[in-house]
Amino acid sequence: MEISTRDLWTVLHGMGFGALFMLAFSGALAEIYRMAASDPRVQPSQRERSLLNFYLVAMVILAWFTVISGAYIVYPWYRAVPPAGATDLADYPRRLLLSSGKTSEWHNVGMEWKEHVAWIAPIAMTMVAYVVMKYGRSLTKPRHLRTAVLGFTLAAFVATGVAGAFGAFLNKYAPVRGGSVIILMEGEQ
Amino acid sequence: MSVSQNPSGVDSIPNGAGAAALLAAGIGCAVLGILALAGDASDSINKFLNFYNPTGALSGVTDLAILAWLVSWFVLNRAWRNRTVAMVRVSMLSFALLAVGFLLTFPPFMDLVQGK
Secondary structure, three states: OEEEHHHHHHHHHHHHHHHHHHHHHHHHHHHHHHHHOOOHHHOOOHHHHHHHHHHHHHHHHHHHHHHHHHHHHHHHHHOOOOOOOOOOOOOOHHHHHHOOOOOHHHHHHHHHHHHHHOOHHHHHHHHHHHHHHHHHHHHHOOHHHHHHHHHHHHHHHHHHHHHHHHHHHHHHHOOOOOOOEEEOOOOOO | OOEOOOOOOOOOOOOHHHHHHHHHHHHHHHHHHHHHHHHHHOHHHHHHOOOEOOOEHHHHHHHHHHHHHHHHHHHHHHHHOOOOEOHHHHHHHHHHHHHHHHHHHOHHHHHHHHOO
């Protein structure tokens, strides 16, 4: 069992950080909604609020790790320029996609949208985490702020969904490959 | 943006700090979209945004959007942190800016704006 360094970074970017961040949304939305509910009977305890704060900070860290690793580690491999006359474009995903009309829009629409829209998620979630931590239970009072926080959380979820979905498709049609090989396990044969 | 001290006293906690964070996030998203569009529309802007060559113009778009977000957050927070602001307007403006961010990063809409 072996994996290349580029494969490993792509997996870390998409599955390690991105997917984990996306999985956390359902919990965050439910807890923020519960915390912001005006019914005092469903108000979380101090311990639960601390847990929510920790949860949101973890989400923010995951969100920033996802976009930074994507833009500054994986994306340069994706957009690498092949040498003149190269016919095998397997190591040049962007050029590989653009070489055919059947795949070019995966780059022109998919990657072009993904690479930008993904950054909305960490900006929005940093704001959400800050507001929830600052206002805590008091978030029930400023009603419009509470609604806005939930709205931006949903927007971050949508942005992450767009980036994640296109990332999965792009990795299917033009995966980022290459780099040194890391041997994880040796088989018997 | 009109800012007023809360005359009714209904909300005892000033919403200014939250409003500043919210509006700044909207500004960051909108700047992201505007710069993405500008980089796509103009070769010279695209070259200017190329802060880090391996990442290309994306580096400038995101770095400047983050800078705009953090600077606007700092400025708005200093102005509003102890005040209660017109949250409905701030909220509507923030969502409008967020929508700008989404739309201007969507390539078919970028092409539509540029008449391509």
